[in-house]
Amino acid sequence: MSLNKTLVDMNYLLKEAPREQHFITGAQAMAEAVKRASCDMAIAYPITPQSEVMHLVGDIYAQGHIKEYYRAEEELGTMSAIAGAARGGVRMFTATSGPGLLRGLEAIVSWPGHRIPCVLGVLTRVVNAPLSIQPDNIEMAYLMHSGIVMLHAENQQDTFDMTLAAFAITEKVDVYIPVSVSTEGFFVTHAKGYVDMMSDELAFTECDPYKAPVPAMDNEVPPARIQRDAPVQKSNFMSYLIHSVWQQEIWDCNKRAMKYIYEYLDGPIEVTNPNAKVMLVASGCAAAQAREANRYAEEEGLDVGFVKVRAIRPFPTDELNAALAGAECVIVPEHNIIGWLSKEVKAAIPNGGIVVEGPRVYGGMTLPVELIMTEIYDALGMDSLVLQA
């Protein structure tokens, strides 16, 4: 790094380095994390809707925190170039939103198979017509089956910590697949919150491209390495086998990321009052609303607990089973119409019938805490007196 930073390992950076409180937006928090990540290169296509993240990353490139940055021709180009550069052995970052993510999706879903270590910021926005630029996290559903490791940030602080941790997790030799950090557009990206940050004179140890399960491309290792074994070139049992083994390996990589989620982020879930009769399970911005509902319930003396889900992939099946073992009702508030989290929770526990599918808001609407409270009152057989008829 040209800025003469002190390079430290991720454990020191996240857990030991002294921090100071700042009042910044979620977009700023993500860019501040990139600033401390010894990121080599960023590529982006700033479509609308976006967030300020890639603009701010452009600023830190200008300040010398990143070695290279360019604006690609469009998202498929961005995501393809990310793959190329990462295979070349450099640490990569990009961020996108809603329609931009879907446009780049063909390249993104090939990242895990190509063993691309990189960090992808997903600042969620509506993807359906009619055209809108509002927050809605339905696009995360499209990423859930791609093999990528997926973290979901509740607030500005999470956005900062998870983005930093993602740079370490993605380059672990037994993981070496992309890590995405999602958070809600507008509610987190455009809003200010308190973020404790370490000095920007500290940065994560630089990328070592030779510490990798698949060697980086250089003069000795031509880019044909993956193509030489490509199943597409043959049509026989061996080609099917190669592909199936490779897919198994990718999903195993995904599972192996879990131990690093424990190491850097205190695990894939956070549990408050685990033995309660009614449990709230939420991720991202909905977790902030559920946390508030949990506090309201506590003040009213109700038997309610709260689970925040930090990792969507790998999905914390065992952890959720333990946390929800005593629950008689599980409420899953979400910022999308299909309820991808409630479906996951339902499938993860043996008694999925106790999962209440909702409340859900979509199209950019606010998720009022009162909607969650109504579900809590219903679950406890109480009259909902809070809301006006």
Add this chain to the structure above:
Amino acid sequence: MAIDKKRYNMRISGLGGQGVVTSAHILGTAMDNAGKFASLVPFFGSEKRMAPVEAYVRASSEPIYEVGEVVYPDIIMIYHSQVVTHGKSYTMPFYTGLKKNALIIINSDVDVLEEEDKEVLRNLNAKVVMFEATELALKIAGTELATNMAMMGMVLGLTKLVNEENIEAAVRERFLGNSFVASGGTASLDSAIEKKFKKKEELLAKNMEVINKTFEMAASIDLANADLITKIDI
């Protein structure tokens, strides 16, 4: 009555140009000055003079996790009677989502509420405080631009969320900023800055006079034992 609560969710409805968003910012800063917590959300839209504008403030003595617009308020502030009479709000009627035992402050002493509205508000055990905030602003500060100060003073006077010093510091920060430097390079620059500063100091003093008056007015009423509507003469 909604006073002495741990947490207030406020919806401020007014018209473009009345300082709705400005007063939401000042409310938030005043809470911060008092060592408490606040979050605020202005409504995004193509606001213009006389068009509906809304801002939302959450104020609490504890950290606030919740984000987004306030859909179920326990305090509603109406900066202009047209919000009620012309439906110039983002929700119709203006009290949609109002919680029980809530507080409504309206800038008018004219009976703008229909009988059916009163019926709903009575059932919710709401208290409505009505006073001519714009008249008060004109009378004391000589400008209707201080309407928002009168409204803000009234809500803070009634809820006792912060004291006058917290508000003064917040208003000062809004109008004078943190970047003001008292010494310039040349004598003429000094004088220009001084002139500008003097004008702003006067503005600040006038605004504080309005706020202090509304604090007095708020102290003079007993909402706990009041009927649905309490009108205060200015």
